[in-house]
Amino acid sequence: MGPEGLIDAIRARLGEAVEGVTDSFGDPVLLIRPQDLRAVMSALREAPFDYAVLLDLTCVDFAAAEGRFELVYHLYSLSRNVRLRLKTSLPADRPSVETVVGLWKNAEWLEREAFDMFGVRFEGHPYLRRILTYEGFEGHPLRKSYPWRLEQPRFPPKDEA
Amino acid sequence: MSGFDFLTTRLEAALGWGRKFSLFHYPFITACCGMEYMSTACAHFDIDRFGAGLTRFSPRQADLLLVVGTISHKLAPVLRTVYDQMLEPKWVIAFGACTVSGGIYQNYAVVQGIDRIVPVDVYIPGCPPRPEMVLDGLLKLQDKIQHQKQDWRWARKD
Numbered sequence A: 001m002g003p004e005g006l007i008d009a010i011r012a013r014l015g016e017a018v019e020g021v022t023d024s025f026g027d028p029v030l031l032i033r034p035q036d037l038r039a040v041m042s043a044l045r046e047a048p049f050d051y052a053v054l055l056d057l058t059c060v061d062f063a064a065a066e067g068r069f070e071l072v073y074h075l076y077s078l079s080r081n082v083r084l085r086l087k088t089s090l091p092a093d094r095p096s097v098e099t100v101v102g103l104w105k106n107a108e109w110l111e112r113e114a115f116d117m118f119g120v121r122f123e124g125h126p127y128l129r130r131i132l133t134y135e136g137f138e139g140h141p142l143r144k145s146y147p148w149r150l151e152q153p154r155f156p157p158k159d160e161a
Numbered sequence B: 001m002s003g004f005d006f007l008t009t010r011l012e013a014a015l016g017w018g019r020k021f022s023l024f025h026y027p028f029i030t031a032c033c034g035m036e037y038m039s040t041a042c043a044h045f046d047i048d049r050f051g052a053g054l055t056r057f058s059p060r061q062a063d064l065l066l067v068v069g070t071i072s073h074k075l076a077p078v079l080r081t082v083y084d085q086m087l088e089p090k091w092v093i094a095f096g097a098c099t100v101s102g103g104i105y106q107n108y109a110v111v112q113g114i115d116r117i118v119p120v121d122v123y124i125p126g127c128p129p130r131p132e133m134v135l136d137g138l139l140k141l142q143d144k145i146q147h148q149k150q151d152w153r154w155a156r157k158d
Helices: A003-017 A034-045 A107-118 B011-020 B033-041 B076-085 B097-101 B131-147
Strands: A018-024 A027-032 A053-061 A069-077 A082-090 A096-098 A121-123 B025-029 B064-068 B091-095 B122-124
Touching (some): A003 A027, A003 A034, A027 A034, B011 B131, B033 B091
Parallel strands (some): B064 B091, B091 B122
Antiparallel strands (some): A018 A027
């Protein structure tokens, strides 16, 4: 299944969930509606697509854009040796999307990182809390709206925590 | 013996002299400044010439805390614990721009100067500081120790 066949197969299977298709250095990039993300992911996880590996999950803050937070998923298929990138845009006021922890175990930490740095909520995540910063940290530091030089509360010592 | 059978001094001066030439230091090294610390501590520049050559890897045996390298917010309580474990009298040297002010890391993750966590006696700026600057800082600390009020346990606490 080449790239064109793959996109046709995905479109046939998922229909209007795919908002657009582009290309990045030979690898297909799909733009997905946020409410269909989980369904798309579970379809791609199974045969015939068989994307067994979630390589990366990250977020981009386009401060001025309408769909402000863009989640980026990188998938890799071991059996077919191909990569796929999926993007979905979330609104600024309440960025929220369904979790993919049930499909790829490593999404647990990747989603926690996206939550910590950008404040994106992953509905259904088993343990959504900060991973790189600490409890008591205010705000989400990789948002464009995060004030530079913001003083954070001190990380508490163990016996005071 | 030839005319040097005794000498007179003040207890304060003798204590200061003894303390400034017997600094046992604890290197709290987290980043690239550690290379300059190693260069300073080893034979080429040799801080042992100034009586600070004995490195202790337990804070309970040290009286000079060398904070070398970037201190993040998550590391801050560890540094504070190490400082609290040291016995009096104790001194702290902030080694390098990161410990002095956060250095190039003016961001959410890094403590903007370790004097927010522990009291600092001598600041050595530079990214990293050259070994000559470190030795200069050490000499300044020795000068400070010599001239500060010496705290000793049998002094009367009035």
